[in-house]
Amino acid sequence: MAARFRHPVNGAAAARPAAVDGTADQSAALDGGASRATAVDATADRPAAPEAAASGGAAAEVRGLSRAFDGRPVLADVDLRIESGEFVALLGRSGSGKSTLLRVLAGLDREAEGTVAASDSAMVAFQEPRLLPWKRVWANIALGLDGTAPKEAAVAALGEVGLADHADAWPLTLSGGEAQRASLARALVREPELLLLDEPFGALDALTRITMHDLVLHLWRRHLPGVLLVTHDVDEALLLADRVLVLADGRIAHEEHIGLPRPRHRDADALLHARDRLLAVLGVHPTGDR
Amino acid sequence: MHPPATAAPPRAPATENGSGAPPRRPAVAPRRRNRLLDRWVSPIALLVGWQLGASLGILPERLLPAPSTVAATALGLLQDGSLVDAVGVSLQRVLTGFAIGATAGIALAVVVGLSRWGDNLVDPPLQMLRTVPIFGLIPLFILWFGIGETPKVALVALAVTIPLYVNTAAGIRGVDPKFRDVAHVLRLSRLGVIRHVVLPGSLPGLLVGLRLSLGSAWLALIVAEQINADAGLGFMINSAREFLRTDIVVLGLIVYSLLGLITDAFVRLLERRALVWRRAFGTR
Structure with missing residues (x-):
């Protein structure tokens, strides 16, 4: 079938075997002193004023984080540390505060209390790609990029996600999966040390989602950012992450280390047990047959 | 006296669908190409009817002169240069007033759309001003600015400011706050946010405001020129009335509407160019 060869993502992933081992270079992504408080403009007198830097080797660290909306607590005393280059998945039922935690790390929520680095x-x-519809795809990727050749950098990043030939398209003409890949390119072109993924595959169809999983793993191995993937898909978390956390009742209720090498098969024994434990913590009880 | 200008209008399109047959789907595509032509049928028929009525003496020349008479008058006034002069004066009033009003309207909208204090302080008086019928201000403007060019330009400027302000401010408020999150994550400066997110996002509203404000600019000009003018289209029309030159009055009205049409076409061209990103979606 011709279609097999036309899919740019699969093609790229197959052509470039994962070179980096994922753990090799974890040591000191933050060593350059490039750390900064998440909330850039937060004034010093705010209770949540993030402290200077995460201590050595962490892409993000949160201690004693609490956040309430109109008096209703969503996060209560959360501790979380993401090593640089580590892939962490955060599970939770809807309304459990996963996205709130991510927004705090992104500097988009300044009302939280606690220590954030x-x-x-x-x-x-x-979750929605949020490309500016009035800028061509490449200009979305290059937005705010300062360098000598932002367009070249943007087009190269689009090439990495298999969208090089869509660089001049308008975002509204992209499919959901294409737009989400462009959104990944926009994040990765800045070579972040921390990549926050807020249910990025939630709105995609099942087939596109599988392709996107491969793409995210591929990009992660290439750029090695610390990743926090917020999702409600247990299988997705198990297939991708080094460590799976469950957020419940405003705190990290469970932690699962997944040592299995990638690519993983979703029916691997280790994953089956982990899945049962995670589902139990999430309050879902499978009806026996799997 | 006046030979009939053209033959009877083609009647075929009018009866095309009169056979009672249900409209067939496949017929839509080829017919769309002729729609532009179809839409000219009734205006041309009216024009021909008007010409016939005047030529046959049904329409008294003193109340409504024949189109051919108006055309001859137009030619005469073009040749002696007075029409061009009048249009030039009126155009200058509109453009000056528009430039002032547009600058004020957009600047106020940006202030209101971007700061809470701007919204609190600037929006209420402008909303109040919006409810004042602007032609009611003419006596006040005459007392303030005299009867020269200033009150006319001021009236046009005010007529432009209000609709442009209202629609642009609404456009800025309508920009999806999710895009502001994106701008924050990408670490755009405040100026960068205005340039890349706020202004382009509010462009659809701004363009609606632009069309409305150009319409009211012409309206304000016509009213202002009726009241006290010694040059311009309005002056031309008013003095023609005194000499019972209905043909010149009609010609003046036609020129007004042509100028309105031209500016409207200009905005539509601007829209088509500025909102390509939306059109790309619509024509998918």
């Missing part, structure tokens, strides 16, 4: 270069891929 996140990499200077944190980037977000949102």
Whole structure:
């Protein structure tokens, strides 16, 4: 079938075997002193004023984080540390505060209390791609990029996600999966030390989602950012992450280390047990047969 | 006296669908190409009817002169240069007033759209001003600015400011706050946010305001020129009335509407160029 060869993402992933091992270079992504408080403009007197830097080797660190909306607590005393180059998935039922935690790390929520230190270069891929519809795709990627040749950098990043030939398209003409890939390119072209993924595959169809999983792993191995993937898909978390966390009742209720090498098969024994434990913590009880 | 200008209008399009047959779907595509032509049928028929009525003496020349008479008058006034002069004076009033009003309207909208204090302080008086019928201000303007060019330009400027302000401010408020999150994550400066997010995002509203404000600019000009003018289209029309030159009055009205049409076409061209990103979506 011709279609097999036409898919740019699969093609790219197959052509370039993952070179980096994922753990090799974790040491000191933050060593250059590039760390910065997440909320750039937060004034010093705010209770949540993030402290200078995460201590050595962390892409993000949060201690004693609390956030309430109109008196209703969503996060209560959360501790979280993401090593540089580590892939962390955060699970939780809807309304559990996963996205709130991500917004705090992105510097988009300044009302939270606690200590937040996140990499200077944190980037977000949102659930909806949020490309500016009035800028061509490449200009969206290059937006705010300062360098000698922002367009070249943008087109190269689009090439990495298999969208090089869509560089001059208008965002509204892209499909959901294409737009989401462009959104990933926009985040990665800045070489972030912390990549925040807010349910980025939630709105995609099942087939596109599988392709996107491969793409995210591929890009992660190439750029090695610390990743926080917020999702409600247990299988997605198990297939992708080094560590899976469950957020419940405003705190990290469960932690699962996944040592299995990638690519992983979703029916691997280790994953089956982890899945049962995670589902139990999430309050879902499978009906026996899998 | 006046030979009929053209033959009877083609009647075929009018009866095309009169056979009672249900409209067939496949017929839509080829017919769309002729729609532009179809839409000219009734205006041309009216023009021909008017010409016939005047030629046959049904329409008294003193109340409504024949189109051919108006055309001859137009030619005469073009040749002696007085029409061009009048249009030039009126155009200058509109453009000056528009430039002032547009600058004020957009600047106020940006202030209001971008700062809470701007919204609190600037929006209420402008909303109040919006409810004042602007032609009611003419006596006040005459007392303030005299009867020269200033009150006319001021009236046009005010007529432009209000609709442009209202629509641009609404456009800025309508920019999806999610895009501001994106701008924050990408670390755009405040100026960068205005340039890349706020202004382009509010452009659809701004263009609607532009069209409305150009319409009211011409309206304000016509009213202002009726009241006290010693040059311009309005003056031409008013003095023609005194000499019972209905043909010149009609000609003046036609020129007004042509100028309105031209500016409207200009905005539509601007829209088409500025909003290509939206058109790309619509024609998918």
